[in-house]
Amino acid sequence: MRVLFAAPARLWDDWAPALRAACPEIDLCRDGDPASFDALIYAPGYPEDGSQLDFSPFVNARVVQSLWAGVERIVTNPTLTQPLCRMVDPGLAQGMVEFCTGWAMRAHLGMDLYPQDGVWRQGETPPLAADRRITVLGMGELGRAVASTLSGLGFDVTGWSQSGRAVPEISVFSGERLDDAISRAEILICLLPDTAATRDLLNQTRLGLLPQGATIINAGRGTLIDEAALLHVLDENPSARAVLDVFRTEPLPAGHPFWNHPRVTVTPHIAAETRPATAAHIAAQNLRHAMRNEPLIHLVDRHRGY
Structure with a gap:
């Protein structure tokens, strides 16, 4: 399972070990041919040049798993046709x-x-x-x-x-x-x-x-x-x-x-952070569900926005 870590670079050192430990079968990458990826792990701030991510080249991605509970920064992206799941950690x-x-x-x-x-x-x-x-x-x-x-x-x-x-x-x-x-x-x-x-x-x-x-x-x-x-x-x-x-x-x-x-x-947006140690297991569960064509967890309703 090839997964793109579509998140700011500062998150990599904390998230990559946790995701690989929770889901050893994934090939977690920071870049590559979009068509080669089975899934994306997403967090706001990617791409880091401030542009909006174009999801259309990710033709084989079965799920976009958000690392945030809130998905307002991505759910309205017109190029996003893949299933989107929010994080409930x-x-x-x-x-x-x-x-x-x-x-x-x-x-x-x-x-x-x-x-x-x-x-x-x-x-x-x-x-x-x-x-x-x-x-x-x-x-x-x-x-x-x-x-x-x-x-x-x-x-x-x-x-x-x-x-x-x-x-x-x-x-x-x-x-x-x-x-x-x-x-x-x-x-x-x-x-x-x-x-x-x-x-x-x-x-x-x-x-x-x-x-x-x-x-x-x-x-x-x-x-x-x-x-x-x-x-x-x-x-x-x-x-x-x-x-x-x-x-x-x-x-x-x-x-x-x-x-x-x-x-x-x-207070500086500190009420609740997504913690890799616990959230990585939720992401891993959804990645496996996607690859097995099983129902996804916390699938976002695009009309409701969450």
């Missing part, structure tokens, strides 16, 4: 759970209310978790993992997805109840993908539904939130906060107003 899910849980706990406990300035602020005791309402927007693999973990800690958790598909022990609102899901959220966790339907989903009107003092944690995609609207709502809701890990432009420009806003925390 247990290590990535665990990383997202840890990130969202950590920041949700910080917001819940009001850790930023206690500057070490010699002032004794007794009386600002947080409620117990059962009395704190959390909404998770996006109930895919990552959203379900985050919602279940927070529910297990005792929080009052509601999920929202377009379909409203049931999740064990979590109340899930469907598409038409988005406003209800937002208006109850003392902590709003955003884990939706970037699609035509989700861009600017959190506009000024919807952000204005948040309760006083709400915290927004966006670890999904930067396009979900209207940035100007968020800044306006933070100014109108002076105890609200935002923890933002994803942005429309990355790296976030040094002059962006998020950097200097007193109630915005910027």
Whole structure:
């Protein structure tokens, strides 16, 4: 099985040993005749000259396996006719759970209310978790993992997805109840993908539904939130906060107003990384499925965009 590693060169040293260990039967290459490849392992940033990869010469490729959970940078490529699979990695899910849980706990406990300035602020005791309402927007693999973990800690958790598909022990609102899901959220966790339907989903009107003092944690995609609207709502809701890990432009420009806003925390897209040690096994499984003409795992729906 001949596989092209269609990813930035900086990833090669970490990924090549992991992929070869997980799938010893592959001939993993960094270049070659496109028609000779049975599959591609893809990550954004390839080709490194900034051009769009032309998939049309890869006439014998049976699958394009993304190393990222998000596929918005490739799914609209008009030359991509091969099956595309997104990465659903247990290590990535665990990383997202840890990130969202950590920041949700910080917001819940009001850790930023206690500057070490010699002032004794007794009386600002947080409620117990059962009395704190959390909404998770996006109930895919990552959203379900985050919602279940927070529910297990005792929080009052509601999920929202377009379909409203049931999740064990979590109340899930469907598409038409988005406003209800937002208006109850003392902590709003955003884990939706970037699609035509989700861009600017959190506009000024919807952000204005948040309760006083709400915290927004966006670890999904930067396009979900209207940035100007968020800044306006933070100014109108002076105890609200935002923890933002994803942005429309990355790296976030040094002059962006998020950097200097007193109630915005910027993290540099670190919520969940695809880890070669765990993700290589998922990629290997899909490569074998492709070569055996078996159903692929996490096949992308081109119309839905994920």
